[in-house]
Amino acid sequence: ENSYKVADADATDVIGIVYNAGVADGSDVWIVVSGIAEVLIDAGGCVHHDRLISSATAGSADVSNTPAVAVHFQEIGHAIETVVGAGLAKAIIHLL
16 A cells, blocks of 8 residues: 555556656555656667567566557557667656
8 A cells, every 4th residue: 555566577557657666565656647758768768659568577668669569558658759778768657
């Protein structure tokens, strides 16, 4: 209660992007469920307009521009900037 769980690797139905790292269980956090947010991109990086899905690395996103039906519910949003390698990228979030 009053806590969140980091999305598992390849998670489906992600409900938000947490905006605080290393927060103690039960503490207040910012969770973005819609709009523009910075998303932690996995090692492969992303390019403007890439479709972002939950990654094989828990708590981060990966690129899937030709997603199969099987990954539809892993979708997080679309990148609106380019990032080389792992790091934060702004994205339009559409989770709900």
